[in-house]
Amino acid sequence: MRRSTPLVIAGGVLALALACLLSLMVGARTVSPGTVMEALRSHDGALADHAVIQSRLLRTAAGVAVGAALAVAGAAMQGMTRNPLADPGILGINAGATTAVVLGVYLLDASRVAQFMGLALLGAGLGTVAVYAVASLGRDGATPVKLALAGAALTAGLGSLINALVMVDDSSLDRLRFWQVGTLGARSLRDIAGVGGLMAVGAVVILLAAGVLNALALGDDAAVGLGVKVGRARMLLGAAIILLCGAAVALAGPIGFLGLVVPHAARLLVGGDYRRIVPVCLLGGPVLILVADTVGRVIAPPAEVQVGVMTALLGVPVFVVLLRTRRQVGL
Amino acid sequence: MAGTGLLLLALLLVRVLVGTPMVPIDLALRAISGEVVPGYSFIVVDHRLPAAVVALLAGVSFGLSGTVFQTLLRNPLASPDVIGVTLGSSAGAVLAMAFLGADGRALFWCALLGGLATAGLLLLVSGAGGPGASGGADNRFVLVGIGVAAALSALISYLLTRLSLQSAGDALHWLIGSLSSSTWDRAAVLGGALLVLVPVLALLVTRLRILQLGDDTATSLGLPVPRTRVALVLVAVALTALTVAVTGPLSFVAFLAGPIAQRLAGRPSFPLAAVVGAVIVLLADVIGQNLIPGTELPAGVVTGALGAPVLLWMIARTSTSGSGR
Numbered sequence: 001m002r003r004s005t006p007l008v009i010a011g012g013v014l015a016l017a018l019a020c021l022l023s024l025m026v027g028a029r030t031v032s033p034g035t036v037m038e039a040l041r042s043h044d045g046a047l048a049d050h051a052v053i054q055s056r057l058l059r060t061a062a063g064v065a066v067g068a069a070l071a072v073a074g075a076a077m078q079g080m081t082r083n084p085l086a087d088p089g090i091l092g093i094n095a096g097a098t099t100a101v102v103l104g105v106y107l108l109d110a111s112r113v114a115q116f117m118g119l120a121l122l123g124a125g126l127g128t129v130a131v132y133a134v135a136s137l138g139r140d141g142a143t144p145v146k147l148a149l150a151g152a153a154l155t156a157g158l159g160s161l162i163n164a165l166v167m168v169d170d171s172s173l174d175r176l177r178f179w180q181v182g183t184l185g186a187r188s189l190r191d192i193a194g195v196g197g198l199m200a201v202g203a204v205v206i207l208l209a210a211g212v213l214n215a216l217a218l219g220d221d222a223a224v225g226l227g228v229k230v231g232r233a234r235m236l237l238g239a240a241i242i243l244l245c246g247a248a249v250a251l252a253g254p255i256g257f258l259g260l261v262v263p264h265a266a267r268l269l270v271g272g273d274y275r276r277i278v279p280v281c282l283l284g285g286p287v288l289i290l291v292a293d294t295v296g297r298v299i300a301p302p303a304e305v306q307v308g309v310m311t312a313l314l315g316v317p318v319f320v321v322l323l324r325t326r327r328q329v330g331l
Numbered sequence: 332m333a334g335t336g337l338l339l340l341a342l343l344l345v346r347v348l349v350g351t352p353m354v355p356i357d358l359a360l361r362a363i364s365g366e367v368v369p370g371y372s373f374i375v376v377d378h379r380l381p382a383a384v385v386a387l388l389a390g391v392s393f394g395l396s397g398t399v400f401q402t403l404l405r406n407p408l409a410s411p412d413v414i415g416v417t418l419g420s421s422a423g424a425v426l427a428m429a430f431l432g433a434d435g436r437a438l439f440w441c442a443l444l445g446g447l448a449t450a451g452l453l454l455l456v457s458g459a460g461g462p463g464a465s466g467g468a469d470n471r472f473v474l475v476g477i478g479v480a481a482a483l484s485a486l487i488s489y490l491l492t493r494l495s496l497q498s499a500g501d502a503l504h505w506l507i508g509s510l511s512s513s514t515w516d517r518a519a520v521l522g523g524a525l526l527v528l529v530p531v532l533a534l535l536v537t538r539l540r541i542l543q544l545g546d547d548t549a550t551s552l553g554l555p556v557p558r559t560r561v562a563l564v565l566v567a568v569a570l571t572a573l574t575v576a577v578t579g580p581l582s583f584v585a586f587l588a589g590p591i592a593q594r595l596a597g598r599p600s601f602p603l604a605a606v607v608g609a610v611i612v613l614l615a616d617v618i619g620q621n622l623i624p625g626t627e628l629p630a631g632v633v634t635g636a637l638g639a640p641v642l643l644w645m646i647a648r649t650s651t652s653g654s655g656r
């Protein structure tokens with residue numbers, strides 16, 4: 001399966017360009033590639049096709065940002081915790097962020113992306129710290145099983161809290177049931193730019209720290225032997241992960257599975273070196289999310305299937321194939 | 332065991348007597364014996380008593396089912412909540428609500444079918460049904476289950492967006508798990524199912540103990556390993572799916588009953604796990620009924636909210652890697 005990295009990167013760039021083009025072309029009103037190019041070169045607001053493309057442009061940009069953020073965060077989490085299951089959804093980060101946003105909607109009547117952003121970051125941070133703290137107690141420290149259990153416990157517990165809130169308030173239910181399936185729906189360019197900036201910081205940190213991830217993936221003792229300051233490296237990577245996941249939840253709601261599947265696929269393509277995995281994730285995440293979003297638009301007309309549902313439906317078969325083809329699954 | 336049994340009886344009593352209005356014990360006994368006690372008979376006989384009985388049966392069923400999965404797959408993560416069987420039942424029911432407008436009996440069958448289909452998929456995909464080095468007893472079954480669970484929960488979220496707000500509220504209420512609509516009919520269905528399934532499980536538990544010696548040993552002792560494993564999974568799924576069909580998925584009950592029973596008894600115990608499951612559900616329902624005056628919280632909200640700290644505490648206390656797997 002292994003390919004040379006430049007070839008994979010080139011393929012990834014090509015796939016991303018195609019996915020972007022498809023995402024701009026396909027939908028309730030499908031336009032030709034030529035029209036897309038024309039609208040990008042010289043936008044004419046009076047033309048209906050151009051207006052459609054402009055609204056899709058925002059959505060495509062949001063997809064690129066969210067896809068890249070989740071995939072890179074997933075890769076970093078898998079390396080840092082030496083846990084093949086690590087994913088923002090499974091380790092409780094999304095649950096923390098979601099709960100904070102829901103509480104904000106309910107208690108503070110939050111509605112702007114900037115507010116979601118702050119709340120999601122706070123919740124993601126608290127969730128991560130709680131899961132890691134609980135898993136670290138006891139003699140063995142944070143083993144993969146304990147991390148996954150703690151994440152599942154937190155997710156289920158917070159889910160109950162959200163359900164209890166939503167049950168007493170119909171208007172929250174109405175807003176939430178659409179938000180919690182994950183959607184790249186209309187946002188302003190300013191929102192995307194603000195959130196994207198934070199994501200970029202997180203992604204750059206992880207790209208630069210990919211060598212440290214390699215060391216951590218060997219285990220703490222080996223990492224110390226290689227001269228890595230383990231505690232400080234975990235803090236820095238953890239902060240970058242929280243930044244990426246919180247920002248993604250704020251922009252698109254809780255989108256599962258992307259952070260799990262894309263790094264695994266990248267590992268199959270380019271091997272176990274995080275200096276190669278992280279860049280491939282940076283391209284692969286957006287490709288998966290844009291394809292999922294585009295398919296979701298046309299699969300059940302006239303309604304759309306939200307991107308969070310599509311990533312799970314497209315991601316699970318990939319995940320299952322990965323599990324079946326790999327000999328030993330550590331957990 | 333005796334202490335837990337007493338706690339269970341006390342909780343049954345509290346569930347029937349305590350609430351708005353409070354029922355004096357002598358009046359309750361007269362109502363139960365068939366006398367018409369104005370103002371109390373309906374509350375005791377048609378409302379609280381069936382809820383208490385359904386809670387008891389549901390707890391027993393979830394407790395047994397969770398313990399079968401956890402023992403069989405040698406993994407505390409393997410409860411039906413986590414590997415998607417519960418969600419499969421829920422998805423079946425919500426699908427039926429969304430597209431067929433189903434309720435009552437139809438809902439029941441759809442939930443059962445959803446749970447069984449999910450389990451079938453898990454067995455098929457993880458290769459647990461076939462012969463093999465470790466069959467379903469490795470982590471693959473759990474990992475596939477977690478993946479399937481994620482897809483099912485996405486599907487349920489999607490279905491919720493397709494329903495009217497009113498129906499979405501109803502579906503959500505059911506998805507949380509509640510005993511508030513318990514009737515004698517439902518208690519009878521659940522009781523009948525347990526009458527069939529528990530003896531079958533009792534027969535299979537001996538074989539489960541042999542399976543735990545390892546597949547090779549079990550085979551050399553003459554046990555048909557893949558078939559036994561599939562039979563155990565099917566019984567456990569039937570227990571879960573039937574109960575989900577009646578009460579909705581009460582999260583964490585199946586997850587917690589086995590490990591708590593093991594901690595109490597010092598070894599895995601199916602009878603104790605059943606009792607602990609019943610205690611959890613009854614306790615949750617009593618709390619949900621009485622915590623906030625004038626508001627009834629569904630039992631599922633309480634099991635979820637209380638279950639999480641208990642589980643986190645158990646994880647934190649795990650001192651050896653042995654009990655963490």
